[in-house]
Amino acid sequence: MPEPQLTAQTTAQILEEKIRCRTARVGIVGLGYVGLPLAVEFARAGFHVTGIDLSEAKTRRVNAGDSYIGDIPSAILAPLVQAGKLSATTDFSAVLDLDTINICVPTPLRKTKDPDMSYIVSACEEIVKYLHPGTLVILESTTYPGTTDELLLPMLSKGGLEVGKDFFLCFSPERVDPGNPKFQTANIPKVVGGCTAACTEIGRLFYAQALQHVVPVSSTQVAEMVKLLENTFRMINIGLVNEMALMCDRIRINVWEVIDAAATKPFGFMPFYPGPGLGGHCIPIDPFYLSWKTKQAGIEARFIELAGYINGQMPHFVVDKVQNALNDAGKPVKGSRIHVMGVAYKRDIDDMRESPALDVMMLLQRRGGLVTYSDPHVPRLHVEGLEIDASPQEAAAEADCVVIVTDHAAFDYPALVRQAALIVDTRNALKGVSSPKIVRL
Ligand SMILES: NC(=O)c1ccc[n+]([C@@H]2O[C@H](COP(=O)([O-])OP(=O)(O)OC[C@H]3O[C@@H](n4cnc5c(N)ncnc54)[C@H](O)[C@@H]3O)[C@@H](O)[C@H]2O)c1
Numbered sequence: 001m002p003e004p005q006l007t008a009q010t011t012a013q014i015l016e017e018k019i020r021c022r023t024a025r026v027g028i029v030g031l032g033y034v035g036l037p038l039a040v041e042f043a044r045a046g047f048h049v050t051g052i053d054l055s056e057a058k059t060r061r062v063n064a065g066d067s068y069i070g071d072i073p074s075a076i077l078a079p080l081v082q083a084g085k086l087s088a089t090t091d092f093s094a095v096l097d098l099d100t101i102n103i104c105v106p107t108p109l110r111k112t113k114d115p116d117m118s119y120i121v122s123a124c125e126e127i128v129k130y131l132h133p134g135t136l137v138i139l140e141s142t143t144y145p146g147t148t149d150e151l152l153l154p155m156l157s158k159g160g161l162e163v164g165k166d167f168f169l170c171f172s173p174e175r176v177d178p179g180n181p182k183f184q185t186a187n188i189p190k191v192v193g194g195c196t197a198a199c200t201e202i203g204r205l206f207y208a209q210a211l212q213h214v215v216p217v218s219s220t221q222v223a224e225m226v227k228l229l230e231n232t233f234r235m236i237n238i239g240l241v242n243e244m245a246l247m248c249d250r251i252r253i254n255v256w257e258v259i260d261a262a263a264t265k266p267f268g269f270m271p272f273y274p275g276p277g278l279g280g281h282c283i284p285i286d287p288f289y290l291s292w293k294t295k296q297a298g299i300e301a302r303f304i305e306l307a308g309y310i311n312g313q314m315p316h317f318v319v320d321k322v323q324n325a326l327n328d329a330g331k332p333v334k335g336s337r338i339h340v341m342g343v344a345y346k347r348d349i350d351d352m353r354e355s356p357a358l359d360v361m362m363l364l365q366r367r368g369g370l371v372t373y374s375d376p377h378v379p380r381l382h383v384e385g386l387e388i389d390a391s392p393q394e395a396a397a398e399a400d401c402v403v404i405v406t407d408h409a410a411f412d413y414p415a416l417v418r419q420a421a422l423i424v425d426t427r428n429a430l431k432g433v434s435s436p437k438i439v440r441l
Contacts, residue, residue, distance in 0.1 A: 279345025342406025
């Protein structure tokens, strides 16, 4: 057998052995909603984990065992840090000591809805400086199909290392759902696809040490596309049900009752719910990665564009509802006190990224409304055009209209119904409560 192949086998085998024995040094680049829970899972599985993040504030907090991610209590993080299983740094030279690297950095869209690859590129530029033979690199950031092979592979091979032989490269979509008490990093099945069969096998072996179920697929492109199918499915179904809500409103049918009754069908139907608009770092963004990519291949992603349009109309629809409700109560929006309940993009979390509450509040302000808000998870709003501190829920009693934008479990809904003058409920949080002061989406 020729010499290079022998070396290839040896490199892969050495790495596999380290992974099986859990002596492999694990690195996680980007310690956010995705990266920190992943780092914790591997540390809990017995690996020595190093997190690398540009943010000194985050690395300092990790090293102090002080969690800033809702799903990771400090009581879980701190013992791992104290036991020397988990540490964090801003210094990429740590890569020299690592055997595996998961990249979990942001992938936002530019204003033009083009993918912003700058975080991935800058992380890779740093990693490649210290990349050495026998390393497994896995991209987890959501992105367009082709990113791993077309963008990462050339960057990481620059120093002469050969993929599948000297180092191993995979894509594995992250499916974490912050705030979900039932499904978290450890028990969400993990899809992984490598640049070569050897890459896929090492990626599978790696995740199998810490996660309950691993699903290998034949390529990085398939793995990238899996995530986009999942999130496009959600985005389009939410768009459909939002359009249902607009239609039901026009012909005066309670859309919530329709969905609940339809959901009794035991097959062929899955309920989605309307709301004030899409939020978060995934559903409003990821499908546009796909449409950007397919446009280059001459295919217009028409479902995505249409759902994007309808979902984008929802904050305007909510604001029209508020205006109409106030008009019916004899009060113009201009000068009315409007109290928003919940501003995070979904219930029981603190994430404000792309939150539709921001659009609702700005549109209300633009129409002259005096806007306040309550959110136990978001003490302060600091975005362009909105500089507001949260008020306690009792402030709702002073408002001319209350808008439930995010249905956090911590709110006292019976008290709200008693105290508020008028309520626009965009989440059916007041399901089953009948009152003339409640206006539903
Ligand atoms: N949040 C979710 O629910 C979720 C779910 C599935 C997938 N994703 C995807 O996972 C990826 C990460 O998302 P997130 O929510 O964890 O983001 P985040 O903003 O919470 O965390 C990203 C972290 O990366 C750090 N970072 C940025 N550039 C860096 C660099 N060059 N080097 C090192 N660190 C860097 C940031 O400081 C931050 O701490 C995105 O692609 C996102 O689409 C997120």
